[in-house]
Amino acid sequence: MDFPTHAAQVLAQTEVLARELHGAELRTPVPSCPGWTLGMLVRHIGAGHRWAAEVVRTGAALDDTELRVLHGDDSGVLPGDWLVEGAAALAEALLEVGPGVDMWAPFDLDGSTFWARRFANETLVHRADATLAVGLPFTAAPGVLAESLDEWMDLDVQPEHFTITPRKRDLLGPGRAVALEAPGARWFVDLTGEVITWDRGDRRAAVTARGSLADLLLLVYRRVPASAVEVEGDAALLDFWLDHVAFG
Template sequence: MTLLTYGRYCDEILTQTDALRAHLDGADLTATVPTCPDWTLRELAVHLGGAHRWVGEIVRTRAQDDVPEDRVPGGAGPAEDGPAALDAWLAEGASAVVAALREAGPDTGVWTWSWQRRTAFWARRVTHETVVHRADAALTAGAPYAVAPEVAADTVEEWLRIVSFAQENGDPEAAELRGGGRTLHLHATDVPDAEWLIELGEDRFTWRRTHEKATVALRAPLTDLMLVMNRRLLPTSERVEVLGDAELLDFWLARSSFG
């Protein structure tokens, strides 16, 4: 598996947003999100829609510096209350960021907080931000949740890269993900070759696609494996299997909990 194409990321932003909107349809928007307990379902939706508009503004204006959120048109949420206004606002924000990304193409230089200062970063990041928050919405609304295998695998790999970037830049939690030659094996049970080995080296951690014996192994269908790595599903769930040193998996998850 490799990176998705830029066009596929743009398509997925719309697909995942539409699916999230469907989860909200008829749901209790005042319900607390179990995986983000500081938010109600409506606040989760406003967070995501605001992120769409923020990135859209960065890309549209070719910003070379961070854009303050209070300078993003419509970023605070819909002007009117009610589920219909929220739904229309979400659809509008997703459409706008995708239009900006498609117009710019993947190689336009813009500000990002990351290792990559071009629009390709934002297409991938917005895709997976939406994928994961759709899981939050589905869980809250009691709706079924599924992601295409190539999207779920890329969500795993992008998150590993984000944690690595945090470690490289001195995040105190991520800094502890090293030492002792300990390893974690992620094994999707339903998709061939969807396996990763994370190695905690002396100075930093690395990962590669392989099947090897490890200190701890996490086995699950790929979507569930992705949800565990993004702390949306507990490793004690009956949907997953943990073999070996479960404390090492807990150690990893506790130190990749930022963002």
């Protein structure tokens, strides 16, 4: 998926969210984000889009305190127009600066390209949170879901995680490998070396989780338990891996 498509996905996924949850009450609990209401989730999404738009416009590392201010007035219904406005502002900022523009980004990743990809996928996952909260099925195009899993893998193998979360090194060891399989797609996570690596290969893993692309995405983001997918092999290793890679 290229840069313009990622930028477009930020807006497209937000528009789907606003349409699917039109009239949803903000006090609705969000089970996949324990302790959150739909209002808290909406404020997080909308503030995140607006914050990222400023990062892209300025290239600077901006204070993100506002993203953590979740409490507010939950007496109304989902503010779809406000959500879409924030997503549109981010998409516009991204397209104005273009891909590969140097600016602040975590792990020194590729500036504007990182932000387009990150917020396309963050918006997708938070749409899943909102959709599931109101009892609707979460669906997206296979290519969108597979790309989101690719991005999750790319972020998870960043070696800086070992400094941020030293316990993640506990994952490494001989014979340790995890595979995720969906119809027509496979991800292989190699935990046997000095760092974590991944590819789309078909090597044998100690444990394999099989399910739909949507279920696998929700699994790695810890939105559903391992029981939501078929597990073959060392189930304890899968649980251990999921416990040590949780983010997002």
